[in-house]
Amino acid sequence: MKKTFSILAVFLFALHIAGFSQSSRVGLTGGFTISDIMGNQNQMNHNVKTGYTVGILVNTPLGGKFSFQPSLNYVQKGNLLKEDANVKVINALRYVEVPFNFLYSTNGTNGGFFVGLGPTLSFNVPSKRITENKKTEKKTSTDIIFGETAAADFRGIDYGANAVLGYRLPGGFFAQAYYNQGIRNLVTGEVVGDKKMRNACFGIQIGFLFNNK
Secondary structure, eight states: OHHHHHHHHHHHHHHHHHTTOTTOEEEEEEEEEEEEEESTTSOTTOBOEEEEEEEEEEEEEEETTEEEEEEEEEEEEEEEEEEOSSEEEEEEEEEEEEEEEEEEETTGGGOEEEEEEEEEEEEEEEEEEEEEETTTTEEEEEEOOBSSSTTSSBOSSEEEEEEEEEEEOTTSEEEEEEEEEEOSOOOOSSOOTTOOOEEEEEEEEEEEETTOO
16 A cells, blocks of 8 residues: 555656646557566576556656656566476566656657656566466466565565657657666665666557647
């Protein structure tokens, strides 16, 4: 419950800032992700995993060709932890993510190419570790534990940086690609040493801005 209130408080704060402009526009997005957990704690044969993302955003002009665009996204992350001839194990991480992007658009509110950067906050939601027996094709799953102690699988709340590049049509439709790099080390326990695990995610999204000018 506390986590839900934290997510809503962060996004409502961003909406409050964006709401100062009468030119603000609300949008919806959807797309797919390719993610990995980077670091020296990975299995030798780990790999990326695919997922999807959906979200809502608010785009607020800041003057000229610049705008502020916070969004609230459900994002599937994680990685293919390991795979051999007998078994495949996937970390299926789930986050509610809040990017705070500052955009530059070549044609301002009239569409065109845009590029942006900004920080992100990611709040973990229930996630699974999925094990598939290749011989029997049977899948089993266990809950991934988030926390600070050594008994947990990953640290919970993540933070990082986001970069986006896209194109928007005058009518409001747009497509964009983004890369999100987690900064927080997700290794748990009091003594971390040189152990490192960080989220990395590439995504493609399409969307629509309502009340577009």
